[in-house]
Amino acid sequence: MNTSCISLRIHxxxxxxxxxFLVTVFSIPPAAADTTLTVYTALEAxxxxxxxxxxxxxxxxIKINWVRDSTxxxxxxxxxxxxxxxxxxxxxxxxxxxxxxxSLGLLTPYAPKGLDKLDPRFRDPRNPPHWVGVDAYAxxxxxxxxxxxxxxxxxxxxxxxxxxxxYKGYLVMPNPNSSGTGFLxxxxxxxxxxxxxxxxxxxxxxxxxxxxxHSGSKPCRLAAAGEHPIGISFAFRGAKLKQKGAPLALIxxxxxxxWEVEASGIMKASKNKEAAMKFMDWSITPAAMKVFNxxxxxxxxxxxxxxxxxxxxxxxEKMIKNDFAWAxxxxxxxxxxWQKRYDVKSEPKS
Amino acid sequence: xxxxxxxxxxSLRPALSRDDLVRGGGLVVMGVFxxxxxxLPLYALLSKSFEDADGKFIGFANYIEYFGTPALVSSAxxxxxxxxxxxxxxxTLAFIYAYALTRSCMPFKGLFRGIALxxxxxxxxxxxxxxxxxFGNQGMIKELLFGYKIYGPIGIVIALAFWIFPHTVMLLxxxxxxxxxxxxxxxxxxxxxxxxxxxxxxxxxxxxxxxxACFVAFTYGITDFGAPKVIGGWYNVLSVDIYKQVVGQWNFxxxxxxxxxxxxxxxxxxxVDRLVQRRQVAQITxxxxxxxxxxxxRFDLIMLIYCSVIAFILLGILAVSAYASFIKFWPYNLSxxxxxxxxxxxxxxxxxxxxxxxxxxxxxxxxGSLIIFGGAYLVEKSRHYGKYRGTLQFLAILPLAVPGMxxxxxxxxxxxxxxxxxxFLYQTLGILVICTIAHYYTVPHLTALTALKQLDAxxxxxxxxxKVPFYKTFSRVTFPVCLPAILDIGIxxxxxxxxxxxxxxxxxxxxxxxxxxxxxxxxxxxxxxPAAAMAxxxxxxxxxxxxxxxxxxxxxxxxxxxxxxxxxxxxxxGQPAPT
Numbered sequence: 001m002n003t004s005c006i007s008l009r010i011h012x013x014x015x016x017x018x019x020x021f022l023v024t025v026f027s028i029p030p031a032a033a034d035t036t037l038t039v040y041t042a043l044e045a046x047x048x049x050x051x052x053x054x055x056x057x058x059x060x061x062i063k064i065n066w067v068r069d070s071t072x073x074x075x076x077x078x079x080x081x082x083x084x085x086x087x088x089x090x091x092x093x094x095x096x097x098x099x100x101x102x103s104l105g106l107l108t109p110y111a112p113k114g115l116d117k118l119d120p121r122f123r124d125p126r127n128p129p130h131w132v133g134v135d136a137y138a139x140x141x142x143x144x145x146x147x148x149x150x151x152x153x154x155x156x157x158x159x160x161x162x163x164x165x166x167y168k169g170y171l172v173m174p175n176p177n178s179s180g181t182g183f184l185x186x187x188x189x190x191x192x193x194x195x196x197x198x199x200x201x202x203x204x205x206x207x208x209x210x211x212x213x214h215s216g217s218k219p220c221r222l223a224a225a226g227e228h229p230i231g232i233s234f235a236f237r238g239a240k241l242k243q244k245g246a247p248l249a250l251i252x253x254x255x256x257x258x259w260e261v262e263a264s265g266i267m268k269a270s271k272n273k274e275a276a277m278k279f280m281d282w283s284i285t286p287a288a289m290k291v292f293n294x295x296x297x298x299x300x301x302x303x304x305x306x307x308x309x310x311x312x313x314x315x316x317e318k319m320i321k322n323d324f325a326w327a328x329x330x331x332x333x334x335x336x337x338w339q340k341r342y343d344v345k346s347e348p349k350s
Numbered sequence: 351x352x353x354x355x356x357x358x359x360x361s362l363r364p365a366l367s368r369d370d371l372v373r374g375g376g377l378v379v380m381g382v383f384x385x386x387x388x389x390l391p392l393y394a395l396l397s398k399s400f401e402d403a404d405g406k407f408i409g410f411a412n413y414i415e416y417f418g419t420p421a422l423v424s425s426a427x428x429x430x431x432x433x434x435x436x437x438x439x440x441x442t443l444a445f446i447y448a449y450a451l452t453r454s455c456m457p458f459k460g461l462f463r464g465i466a467l468x469x470x471x472x473x474x475x476x477x478x479x480x481x482x483x484x485f486g487n488q489g490m491i492k493e494l495l496f497g498y499k500i501y502g503p504i505g506i507v508i509a510l511a512f513w514i515f516p517h518t519v520m521l522l523x524x525x526x527x528x529x530x531x532x533x534x535x536x537x538x539x540x541x542x543x544x545x546x547x548x549x550x551x552x553x554x555x556x557x558x559x560x561x562x563a564c565f566v567a568f569t570y571g572i573t574d575f576g577a578p579k580v581i582g583g584w585y586n587v588l589s590v591d592i593y594k595q596v597v598g599q600w601n602f603x604x605x606x607x608x609x610x611x612x613x614x615x616x617x618x619x620x621x622v623d624r625l626v627q628r629r630q631v632a633q634i635t636x637x638x639x640x641x642x643x644x645x646x647x648r649f650d651l652i653m654l655i656y657c658s659v660i661a662f663i664l665l666g667i668l669a670v671s672a673y674a675s676f677i678k679f680w681p682y683n684l685s686x687x688x689x690x691x692x693x694x695x696x697x698x699x700x701x702x703x704x705x706x707x708x709x710x711x712x713x714x715x716x717x718g719s720l721i722i723f724g725g726a727y728l729v730e731k732s733r734h735y736g737k738y739r740g741t742l743q744f745l746a747i748l749p750l751a752v753p754g755m756x757x758x759x760x761x762x763x764x765x766x767x768x769x770x771x772x773x774f775l776y777q778t779l780g781i782l783v784i785c786t787i788a789h790y791y792t793v794p795h796l797t798a799l800t801a802l803k804q805l806d807a808x809x810x811x812x813x814x815x816x817k818v819p820f821y822k823t824f825s826r827v828t829f830p831v832c833l834p835a836i837l838d839i840g841i842x843x844x845x846x847x848x849x850x851x852x853x854x855x856x857x858x859x860x861x862x863x864x865x866x867x868x869x870x871x872x873x874x875x876x877x878x879x880p881a882a883a884m885a886x887x888x889x890x891x892x893x894x895x896x897x898x899x900x901x902x903x904x905x906x907x908x909x910x911x912x913x914x915x916x917x918x919x920x921x922x923x924g925q926p927a928p929t
Contacts, residue, residue: 038860045875046695067860068697073597084768146682211501211583214874221876225680226488245683343421 035275036063040078042071042180043092043262044217044236047295054291055282062275070215071097071180082106088270089279094180094260095124096187098131099328107131107265108273112280122261122300133261134283136298138315139185140235141251142220147229156230159189159253163204171208172219173232175343177335180260181216181234186338187327188258188320199337206342224248236295239310252312256320261300366734369820373732377742380725384745386772387788391760392752398763399606412607422604425586426611429572432503432587433615436510436571440518441563443511447660448522450653455645457654465661466519468668469512471892473849473866476885477512478580479878480670481505488681490670501583509577512667514570518563525559526552529641558630565623569616573753575852580873588612589755589852596759596856606763609756620751668889675883690883698871699863704887707848707865710782711895715844718787718794719836726798727828731810731820750792754852761785762856777859789853790846794839801835802828830910834903841899845892 041048048066055064067087069077075097078090082104090101101107111128122133141162143155153170156162162171174182189198210228213219219231220238224246238250264283266276282288289304298316299305307313366374402408416422447466451459469477485492485500498504533555537547553560575589582590588608596605676686694700725746729739749757765776775781805828813823829836851866858867865888872881 045697049694065860213876215876218874218876221878225876225878226682227482227486245679247682 034061034063035272036065037088037272037275037279038065038067038086039089039091039279040067040074040087041089041092042069042074042094042097044295046240047092047291050294051288051291054287055279058282058287059275059278062278064279070178072176072178072183075100078106079104085267085269087267088272088276089264089266091264091279091283092134092262093264094184095131095133095263095324096183096260096327096331097180098263098265099324100331102130102265103328106268108268108270110266110277110280112277112284114281114284117303118284118300119302122263131263131265132280132284133263133300134288135262135292135296135300136259136319137181137234137236137262137296138252138259138298138319139181139188139257140220140233140238140312140315141253142223142231142233142238142241143249143251144223144226144229144247145249146247147226151229153229155249156251157254159201159255161253162230163201163208165208167208167230169208169210170228171205171230171232172210172213172222172228173205174216174219175212175214176338177343178214179216181232182212183327183331183335184258184260184322185232186258186334188256188322190334191323191326192255192320199341202338203341209342212342220248235311235315239308242310250310250312252314252318254318257315257318259298259315259319259322261324262296367814369814370732370734373728373820374735376724376728377732377735377738380721380728381738381742381745383721384725384742384748384788384791387784388745388749388752388791391757391764394763394767395606395609395756395760398603399610401603403603412603416604416607416611421586422591422608425588425591425608428503428585429588429612430615432506432510432578433568433572435503436507436514437564437567439507440511440514440567440571441522441560443660444515444518444563445522445560446656447515448519448526450657451519451523452526453641453643454650454653455643456650456657462657462661463523465664467516468664470516471845471849471896472513472668472889473851473869473885474509474513474574474576475580475851475866475869475873475881476671476889477509477667478505478577479869479873479882479885480667480674481509481581482878483670483674483680483882484667499583501581502585505581505583506578506585506587509581510571510574512664513574513577514567515664517566517570521563521566522556522559525556525562529555530635531639531641534641558626561626562623565619569619569753572615573612573755573852575755575855576870579870589753592755592759593855596762602759602763605759609753609759612753613751613756616753617751624747671882672886674879675886677879680879690879691887693868693880693884696872696877696880697875698868698884700868703863703868704865704884706779706862707888708891710779710786710862710864711844711847711891713779713783714786714847715840717783718790718843719839721787722791722794722839723798723832723836726795726802727824730799730802731807731828733810746795747792749788749790752789754789754850755855757785757789758853758856761853777857777862779862781857782854782862782864785853785857786847786850787843789850790843794842797835797839797842798832801832805831833906833910837899837903837906841896844895848888848892 043051045068048068052064052066056062067074067077071094074093078085078087078097078101081087085106090098090107098107107130109124109126109128109130110132112132115123115129115132118132122136124130124132141156145155147153148155151170153166154161156164156167161167173185176182176186186198186202189201192198193201213222216234217237218233219228220233220241221231222228223231223233224241224244235250235252238248242248242250264280266273266280270276284300286301286304289299289301293299293304293306293308295308297305297308297311298319399412400407400409402411447462450456451463451466481500482489482505484490485495485505489500492500495504500508529552533551534547537551542550572587573589575593578585578587578590579593586594588611592605592608592612595601595608674680675690676688677683678685678687678689693704699706725742729742729746732739752760761781764770765772765781767773775784809823809827810820813820813827849866851870854864855867855870858864865884869881869884869888872878872884
């Protein structure tokens with residue numbers, strides 16, 4: 001047997017493999033001269049693809065690199081990178097988060113084309129606005145009707161109802177430190193009830209809570225799967241799950257619900273400002289509104305809004321008068337207080 | 351005359367040939383590599399734990415804050431508790447299993463051996479997800495828990511036991527496989543009972559194996575992140591705390607503190623393990639008689655039943671995730687569909703993440719085997735530089751004592767520092783490859799050393815005296831002979847790169863999301879069925895690659911390892927030399 005011949009062949013094969021590797025490794029990077037926007041967002045994952053497709057139909061030269069996480073996390077990421085920002089746009093996140101970023105001087109004011117058509121609640125009152133919203137989402141109680149019957153849980157109609165002992169261990173809500181839904185809910189309670197009463201309310205609610213989740217979607221998903229029958233979440237997630245056949249009732253409590261604008265702003269450090277402006281302009285065009293309207297019924301341009309199936313119909317009138325500036329100013333204090341009181345029950349990753 | 355004088359002077363000490371110098375250079379390069387990818391990041395982590403958010407040195411203030419927060423301190427207790435309980439359970443179960451594989455005459459041994467290794471192919475998130483489906487509030491068989499909650503220590507321990515089982519079975523099978531039959535004959539002659547024989551012969555002979563298994567189980571138990579993250583509920587452990595501090599609250603300093611605290615028990619275990627292994631002496635001598643298990647119908651039947659039960663549980667846990675990934679809407683609509691595999695509509699990066707994971711696996715396997723085998727070659731086959739080779743050996747063993755979470759966080763501190771010239775690697779696939787190689791460096795290094803030690807040093811000496819350059823010896827002899835070991839290293843790195851979550855969870859960037867991290871993120875959003883689906887994709891992929899590896903190794907064995915078979919050598923010797 002001729003071993004050296006074999007080793008030679010192995011040798012050659014290896015050389016080919018190495019060469020192939022080096023070629024693949026080095027040929028991956030920059031292929032196009034197109035602009036790529038890095039967009040930090042808290043929009044739902046399923047919205048991103050349709051939004052991107054619709055945008056690129058009009059601007060095929062602008063690519064989008066989405067970085068998606070829950071509101072709390074993506075905000076923390078923007079704040080953590082403040083010395084060396086990586087994002088071009090801070091997009092589809094709560095107005096509160098944008099105001100926090102703005103207070104550190106991270107945003108560039110910009111008035112997108114067609115601004116005058118917007119509902120004034122959906123834009124920063126300053127001129128030019130530091131942030132502009134596209135739509136709004138509101139809190140909701142996801143209530144699993146099958147499990148409720150099994151455990152004899154009456155359907156709650158108010159926030160107050162949730163503190164009744166019968167619900168002990170059956171409730172879940174998102175942790176406001178990581179979830180935008182969690183924060184807007186807590187912020188709404190504080191604004192509606194007054195601070196003292198609201199903290200007392202949350203103390204009672206805490207007794208009934210099975211767990212605080214990391215994301216705002218999870219409570220509704222857990223309710224839908226019957227894992228925890230009642231979850232405080234947001235209407236979009238509930239409607240989606242109902243469409244999939246989840247046995248859910250979506251309840252808008254009588255006292256009123258917290259809500260947030262999905263707002264966007266351009267990062268001051270962006271090196272692609274022109275493309276970023278184009279994206280901001282496009283975001284409030286009818287084409288974009290149509291994409292958003294597939295998911296949410298409450299739009300920044302009320303003239304274009306159509307109802308969305310499975311959404312509770314009374315959300316619009318139950319939306320509280322929300323003071324975003326107050327929420328942004330007090331955000332840190334509220335979250336700190338909340339964490340001190342309730343974090344023991346938080347799910348890993350709070 | 352002068353020439354002769356020089357020659358004489360150098361001949362007193364063996365001269366450093368050009369080969370030696372080249373290999374010396376290689377040693378330096380390897381040393382610098384390991385220094386940069388292991389030691390420097392750890393130093394960055396340590397110093398971060400003594401700084402405030404603005405980078406000012408504040409002494410032990412962070413540690414004082416840590417010990418002043420009861421919720422955080424309780425995690426340390428939880429972690430040790432989980433580690434000890436998991437260790438006791440898994441080593442006991444694995445010992446009996448390994449005992450059946452080596453000391454009984456039950457049928458289907460090969461099959462049972464294969465099944466025991468299956469959990470290696472899955473991320474540790476998978477058993478936790480399966481347990482939610484089995485024992486959650488809507489679980490298939492939650493009645494079996496008698497009202498206890500799966501969310502918490504029970505769930506963590508079961509998930510970890512599943513995931514750690516193969517590692518302990520492998521160690522214990524090796525320990526039990528070699529035994530001196532003479533001792534057992536003596537025991538029978540002395541009329542020692544079976545039980546007594548077990549405690550006086552079997553256990554002492556395998557104590558090092560059992561200890562190794564304990565150390566491995568304990569270390570994996572306290573450092574794993576996937577299982578407690580998914581099924582831990584309120585039961586906080588250190589690894590999850592690190593994640594919570596860093597990803598949830600962007601409190602990097604506290605993350606560093608918790609990392610250092612987690613490092614303590616792991617390093618202590620590591621040191622004890624090293625000391626114990628050093629005392630190990632050969633059990634088998636030239637005069638030993640290998641123990642052949644004798645058929646015993648009752649015993650073999652019991653062992654067969656035991657192994658069947660364990661195998662059923664292992665396969666069952668895997669099957670639950672596989673099944674759940676096809677369910678349309680658990681628990682209300684049990685019709686089957688592929689909806690959960692539509693990853694593009696979900697969090698975590700979609701199918702791109704899966705592609706990235708495969709790329710990471712391939713690159714890690716390729717560059718990892720190259721670097722690690724090269725490093726082991728330099729340590730084992732270089733002459734001279736004794737002290738330096740020792741240092742390199744130490745650096746190569748060290749990663750075993752560094753939990754993935756800790757290494758990942760250390761990498762952020764080290765590579766995200768704008769002053770670091772390697773900063774450009776941050777958020778690229780490159781840093782993920784480097785981190786994965788560093789994280790899993792030790793086991794392949796030891797595999798490579800074992801393979802290299804089988805080659806007599808005389809090959810090198812003869813080549814040197816014949817003035818054959820070392821790289822020729824390497825490519826003609828060393829490399830082909832060690833090829834099966836190199837492939838083993840590659841597959842080990844590939845599978846670990848596919849399944850790991852802990853180290854990479856801090857390091858992925860927008861363009862480098864990974865499948866295992868996607869499992870984690872989807873579970874976080876409550877998308878548990880798609881999480882199960884992605885976890886199964888990882889299992890299918892690693893299983894396929896593993897099977898390919900077996901086929902490839904068989905082929906290679908026939909072509910390059912023929913010299914190991916006696917008859918071939920005899921044939922070759924008997925034949926006239928080829929012209």
